[in-house]
Amino acid sequence: MGPEEFRAAGHELIDWIADYRARIPQLPVQAQVSPGEVAAKLSARAPEQAEPFSHVLADLDGVVVPGVTQVQHPHYFGWFPSNASLASVLGDLATSGLGALGITWQSAPALTEVEEVVVDWLRELTALPKSWKGAIQDTASSACLVALLAARERATNYSEARGGLQAENAPLTVYTTEHAHSSIAKGVALAGFGRDNLRLVGVDPVTYAMRPEALAAALEADVAKGLRPAAVVASIGTTGTTAVDPLAQIIPLARRYGMWVHVDAAMAGSALLLPEMRWLADGVEGADSLAWNPHKWLGTVLDCSLLYVADPGHLIRVMSTNPSYLRSAVDGQVTQYKDWGIPLGRRFRALKLWFHLRLDGAEAIRARLRRDLDNARWLAEQVSARPGWRVLAPANLQTVVLRHEPAGLVSGTGAVLDADALNAHTLSWADQVNASGAALVTPSLLDGTWSVRVSIGAESTERQDVEELWDLLKQAAETNGTRSAA
């Protein structure tokens, strides 16, 4: 395809996207397709001859859109927001159009330097320590693995350069809570620590935040057994309940044991743009690394995760390679992002952040974040005020964890009396909401019982959408057939 053919098709596609974005409110939120239904509509073999663009565009309408859960929908309240702001979509288009290759500074100096600048813009906007340096990763999962590998290597005085982790004697241990994101346990497993050496530290029964006393006790016990505490992963804003582990107490404790502190702020990073929300990160200046995802609430189109580190030199020592074909005369003077993460080849991801911040402006982004926090507070108040409903965890951010508790299933003090019936009820009404396509919420286990997460923050979600959701939830739960069956 040459530039002129691209120009014609590109204009069509831009119009298609603008139209699609405008009609999202009319689409079902959850994709209404069965397993295999999308695949069955596709050709089983690659085409030998070029197809006209109109065929591809028709398949976007006929096959792809109905097969996608509309996370840009104003009634999307599932998982976490996954906003793809149109400003960032333009930035990403520029990235692909340029087709730059990020392997070294030399291969695309602007790819490196725009990233350095924009990552520092975001550091300043979130008031993270001035000395920290950052790099764009694909996801917080990868960023966490990178942090755990860095922790492992610091704890073993760089065993990778010798016999590796397998040559070490006393096992290294890692600490987090059962509310930490699943990628933490995955990272611990992949980094070779072994799940037996992952400690799930106790949490406060009301806030679900890590209890520093429980961490202290776990550390003492492990050290007494001859184990070597290597890392703690603290979450500010867990996925289940947006619980906030108290960094100000955890970090000094971890420091005493020489441990690496990684802060998972995948969701809450965006909130740090608001001065009134910076309490979430109190004490963060003592951490070694922090990851947050602009591709969530901030709205820089997936995938865009930031990993900040206090000491990039350490990261580079763990991650660097230096084959002859990648060397250049300026190597000592420039940042080589290949040594800040796992992949060698990197996309020019900084452009989507750059476009997003420049075309939307920080002020409007902050106003939107505040709108969402207000909406979450409003919903939590409605839920708390209505008999038979309960908010199950502090709504620290924009996510409300709630449950409809029909009479007889939960005691006046909140003790679950009939877990099976309550679970059946919760899953039934949540499924009814989701299957209808009118809105999407996420069932989630809390203290062993199903609850429903309402995560507010799609770019297009206004107060009225939250009001409509609340009507829908009341309608679904309070008239749910399973309730009487139970």
Place this chain on the structure above:
Amino acid sequence: MGPEEFRAAGHELIDWIADYRARIPQLPVQAQVSPGEVAAKLSARAPEQAEPFSHVLADLDGVVVPGVTQVQHPHYFGWFPSNASLASVLGDLATSGLGALGITWQSAPALTEVEEVVVDWLRELTALPKSWKGAIQDTASSACLVALLAARERATNYSEARGGLQAENAPLTVYTTEHAHSSIAKGVALAGFGRDNLRLVGVDPVTYAMRPEALAAALEADVAKGLRPAAVVASIGTTGTTAVDPLAQIIPLARRYGMWVHVDAAMAGSALLLPEMRWLADGVEGADSLAWNPHKWLGTVLDCSLLYVADPGHLIRVMSTNPSYLRSAVDGQVTQYKDWGIPLGRRFRALKLWFHLRLDGAEAIRARLRRDLDNARWLAEQVSARPGWRVLAPANLQTVVLRHEPAGLVSGTGAVLDADALNAHTLSWADQVNASGAALVTPSLLDGTWSVRVSIGAESTERQDVEELWDLLKQAAETNGTRSAA
């Protein structure tokens, strides 16, 4: 930014990209900027207020384009091709415009199912085993790490679920050659094997391919010492010289020791679209995994790497997580790609492959690949035929490794007589070519001496461009001042 504002800006950006692509031949290939020059042109702080799109577009012209090495240029012969076909750029734009969230099948069924179908299209186009399944990863570096983690876990009977690699006794060893990509050694280090347990097996002095007898000897010696061979990484098309390790001999040997075989076909995967090139992968059906990058020569815009595995069940066992908020009723019936790699959140990358293959067609892609192979053969012939020049390795693919050897620096049989002078000469003339902006080639060490890699295969590179390059190389090397200084 709303849909109508996006529509207007999007049309401008499409025109900008079409115009930019058309004028690439007029741009210098290597970015002509000094360290810090791009950053100095950018604002030090994020904008509070939205900027007009025209400002951003002006910065693309004034700051970004001059700061990017033009790997889409017809005179780009550096590293490896990194084609960003305009058809795939459209697919990537559709991905961003849709803003789908790939965390589970449920979050975007089409994201999973289009990926399954398109990855199978490419499996069939490359004649890889019918039973193999694949997933899109960001890069071959990540894919290799995933394969090494899978190898580690198979060798330790899934130690990650217990005490981890650190609880194992006899060290696991990994085998490759010194010509393998730098990501292999990095993967070995990150997976915790330790660099001491990475064996660089001897290569043939002419082809630079792994010597099966040397592998056999290394395995025997290690097993006699009580070590446990866990994996071999064989390259088909090394980065330095496109050497092809003989899979048909390596794999049966590895099988005898129960080792995991990962095939790094990052570059050569594209060549497998051509039946006449399938000898590269002879014997591959016995491998456990293979990675190749459509974002290289094939031309699907970065980042797009395919990881195929013989047994996805094993991969899933190593990589899976199952938090409550990601469960759904269809979990047993669908593919959950989060369990096929490191990141949880995934972009809808399959669209760019789908658009690329449909809008260009397999036949035209094959013709382009054949054109590039012909051009490489032509260049190798010219170099071999000209006194004072030498082709240093078999041009198995589209890359020619060459050297200009002034009289007195190399003997008639090819022995280097004055390495320092030869290196100074080579680096000097290559640097002269690159600094001029007229073309880009990559200096690379081979047998301890600098050579020059000419990697043909930018989408726009025709025979005439290769002829112009050859004239340029002759001119630069044969009149190079350093030569007489030496």
